[in-house]
Amino acid sequence: MAAEQLSAAMLLPEDVTVEQVLDGSYEPSVSELLGAAEVLEVPVAVLTGKLPTSGHLGVSLRLGRVKGSDALSGPLAYANRLLDYRALIDSWLGVAVAPLREQLARVKLSHDPFGKKAGMVTADRVRAILGLGDYEPIVDMVEMVESFGIPVASLPLPTNVHGLNVRDLRSGDANRVVLVSSADVWSKQRYTLAHELCHALYDDKDQVIIDRAEDPVALPEYRAEAFARHLLLPTRAVKRAVREAPTGLRRWQPVAASLMAGFGVSRDATVIALQEDGRVPSEELDPVRFARIEDLMSTAGLVDWWREFSESEHVESGSPMLVARAAQAYGHGWIRADLVADLMRADVETAERELAAAGWQPHS
Structure with missing residues (x-):
């Protein structure tokens, strides 16, 4: 972008140059920063330094600062849209209730230096606080992860990538999105979700955690592997x-x-x-x-x-939590059908048909 374009967007005084803004000799006003944010498509919080670039997935993608972003460009772009959709829907409906978040927040996490033991102990504690004991299976892993407030979607991922766990700070708190590979069998998808839940419980700080088909090489991965196994199979x-x-x-x-x-x-x-x-x-x-x-x-x-x-293990699917809330917002006429379709991983015609069948019609 030319300096003249940026200067015009910011409505800088005639005697102030973009170079002066960049070198810090001129401190822009809030309205000037808003103009820059709009034309650069970068949040004001990033421009002011209050939010690091690593705290906003969309900014990191534009700057090329996400590891493995080339091979994962499509899924990461979709994860960023989910974060945007979630913020939009929350602005209309209020922040969604996460039934398990408060319960799981009470779990005493094990920080044993032996990662496998830490994962096993924490998994046992999670099962105990959820009343699952030692012999009850977890029926629906998608529902469990989404009940923690984390949208889950299934879509094609690159070969040997089982899942993506995105951590984003754009709203102030850490929000996550989990994507699992639709190419995997259903039991592997459940395992991946349990693995990603562990990263969320420990709030592992990587902006994007890529769950690959290889041996774990760091403490968070050893811990998450053991957690997944013992959470699902005590x-x-x-x-x-x-x-x-x-x-x-x-x-x-x-x-x-x-x-x-x-x-x-x-x-x-x-x-x-x-x-x-x-x-x-x-x-x-x-x-x-x-x-x-x-x-x-x-x-x-x-x-x-x-x-x-x-039967349905390789089918793409959107986040049930976000789809349900989007349908509600659509029924109020607050969002368009194409947004709901993207969340459903479907075309607009299919989305409109399914929304109508469920009784959701947009109201002006």
Whole structure:
């Protein structure tokens, strides 16, 4: 942008140059900063230094300061739109109630230097405060994460990226958005959501946390991995399953299948749990590792159940929380159908049809 354009947008006095603004010899007024913010598409808080560039995803994207932003440009742009939509909808409807935020805020987080232990202990405490105990499965991980006040959407992500966790400070408080890969199976998506919930609970500070298909290399990742596994599949549930296991050469197949289906976890996570918590020798789990999933489920009579949950695992989906609030705002005539469609991950025609079917019609 030319200096003349910026000067005109800021309505600077004739004897003041943009260079004087940039070198600090002239302090612009609030109205001048508002003009600069509008033409530069940068919040005034960033221009004044009250909000670091890393506190606003949109600004960071424009400046190219988000790690991995090239490969993730589309998903990150969508995450930024979700943050904008959320702010817009909140301005009309008020800030959404987050039912679990207050409960989870009371959880005493473990800061054990051994990351795996910290994650395991915190996961047990979360289950306890939510009344899940040691044997109750978490039925809906999307609902749990959104009940903490974090919108969740499922969409295509680059190969080997399971999830994105965006932390944004534009509204003053830390707001997050979580995206999970629609390419992943449903059990892996649940695991990713549990992993991202851990980052939120500990308020891990990275602006964008990329959950990749590789071994964790830092304390927050070790902690989040252990948290996810123990939140979804508690140690005592594994030990009980091992104690009650049948006899026979392939005895661990029905045990693994029941744990996978009952707690909504992947085969890999189940095998690790059986080894670490159940003390099952690795070689005894080979019939689990190398079986077809359908054959594995057949040993426990769970084929139909597993198929039902697998039917929609690769479907893109928007944030249920934001979609519901957007539909309400649309019904008042406060937002357009194209905004609701973007939140739904659908075209405008489909969105209008679904809104009408749900009884939402815009009012002037």
